[in-house]
Amino acid sequence: MAQARQLEQEQGQGxxxxxxxxxxxxxxxRQGNLNIALSLSVFAGAIVFLRNFGELLAV
Structure with a gap:
C-alpha cells in the first residue's frame, strides 16, 4: 500500500x-516567455526607480 502511494506521488511529481x-x-x-520576463523586469525597475527617486519627479 505504501509503495503504491509513493509510486503515485513520484508519477505526479514527474x-x-x-x-x-x-x-x-x-x-x-520561448519568445512569449522572454516577453513576460522583460515586462516584469521593466515593471520592477520602474518600482525601484520611483521608490528611490520619486521625490525628484514631483513638481
Missing part, C-alpha cells in the same frame, strides 16, 4: 515537472 519544463523551455513558447 508530470508536474514535465509540464513546467514544457511550458518554460519549449522553443515555440
Amino acid at each position: 508530470s508536474f515537472v514535465q509540464s513546467v519544463k514544457s511550458e518554460l523551455f519549449s522553443p515555440e513558447k
Whole structure:
C-alpha cells in the first residue's frame, strides 16, 4: 500500500515537472516567455526607480 502511494506521488511529481519544463523551455513558447520576463523586469525597475527617486519627479 505504501509503495503504491509513493509510486503515485513520484508519477505526479514527474508530470508536474514535465509540464513546467514544457511550458518554460519549449522553443515555440520561448519568445512569449522572454516577453513576460522583460515586462516584469521593466515593471520592477520602474518600482525601484520611483521608490528611490520619486521625490525628484514631483513638481
